[in-house]
Amino acid sequence: MIIKLIQPKMTLRPMDTGLKIRMSPPLGLLTIAAMFEHDHTIIIENENVEKIDYESPVDLVGISITVDMLDRAILIAEKFRKRNIPVVAGGIHVTAVPEDVSPFFDAVSVGLAEKTWPSIIADMQKGTLKKVYRCGDPIRSKDIVPPAYHLLDKRKYLYTNIISTSRGCPFQCDFCYNSCEACKDVYVNRPVAHVLEDIKAIGRRHIMFIDDNLIGNPQWTLELVKALKPLHIKWNAAVSANIVQMPKLLDEMRESGCQSLFIGFESINDSSLTGVHKVQNHVNQFDQLVHELHRRGIMINASFVFGLDSDDPQTFQNTLQWIISHKIETVTSHILTPYPGTALYERMASDGRITTFDYSLYNTANVVFSPANMTPEELFLGYKKIYKDIYSWKNIFRRMPRAKSQWLPYLMFNIFYRKYGRFTDWLCRHITYERIGRISEKVSYWI
DSSP states (O other): OEEEEEEOOOOOOTTOOHHHHTSSOOHHHHHHHHHHTTTSEEEEEETTTSOOOSSSOOSEEEEEOOGGGHHHHHHHHHHHHTTTOOEEEESHHHHHOHHHHGGGSSEEEESOHHHHHHHHHHHHHHTOOOSEEEOSSOOOGGGOOOOOGGGOOGGGOSOOOEEOOEEEOSOOOTTSGGGSGGGTTOEEEOOHHHHHHHHHHHTOSEEEEOOSOTTSSHHHHHHHHHHHGGGTOEEEEEEOGGGGGOHHHHHHHHHTTEEEEEEEEEOSOHHHHHHTTOTTOOGGGHHHHHHHHHHTTOEEEEEEEEOOTTOOTHHHHHHHHHHHHTTOSEEEEEEOOOOTTSHHHHHHHHTTOBOOOOGGGOSSSSOOBOOSSSOHHHHHHHHHHHHHHHTSHHHHHHTOOSSGGGHHHHHIIIIIIIITHHHHHHHHHHHOHHHHHHHHHHHHHHO
């Protein structure tokens, strides 16, 4: 069969540029491709970097969907279904609310591709495609399929040196998809040997691990970072704030080449965190967490969510002051968004607080609910202003790392990605994203 796998175009937030959509390739589609490339012809089309070919021969189409891409995915599916080509929808939004999505597609994949797509392909070949495919049993470590990295056109992306070492997360914060029914209690790590094989296949000296939480199983993480030491690479990852309780693991991470960590602080208000069951975060440990990372030379990408029920207009200024005083190297901010299927969505829908069901707005840059202690306009304007304030020239220099060895990567990210991303995007389009990405990797590696 000829199988076409499609990533619909994402919606950009006010602070995003073309760099956002070129940041990295869709690993989910590359995973499905790896499962079937030896027996079928696989075509991958990422609408963020290329046009979709609606006319070429194809037997089956698969579309990966996040909530803000749903409307676009439905339009794409309609064009193929008019040609009598079956369309299968998958991805996190489909997994969260399959009953809402299924009318627009011939079949939906609920859960992990490794546990659903073999049945989809088998039934397609028999002419017995079903409407819904679910994971029949839990995925095992050895079942996780590595992406088909060799199918990538690296010229189209800033970074292709990305690796997923796990599936799921051990925590179930109310606003996260891990709180939806199909994602609960799903957490499994890949064999460390398989991760090392991916690093070898990528062939780069700088790796980005893109798991929800690299320390979901600290013993496994310790095994991984010890195995990374002989490779002499540098790497980044996302971890939960409870890593502050794991100083020995932090030591090993630093010695194995860890350069920075993405951490979901979410709020500096304990009651805000409690309200969404962010049980792994304790505000009274945040100062120590920052200290432990900085004294090991590990930079921080701090994530914050604004609009939690204990937030008010003063929250933005308080958060900004905390970020500056702690010299947080970079910040990712979001407006609280009740993704369909999550515990937060169910609670807000029950309380009548959701104000729009236009899912194209559900990209964490729009107010789609009634905040508890501020107006929607105050939330939106506060969100935009804190981004502007964080990346003002004054605050870029106030947040400069104390270690001079970190100044260059810090300034490159804050200036060329955050502050002047549109210029960098223009430069990438003229030089190729891959070459600019390699330059930034080399700078980060050699300093």
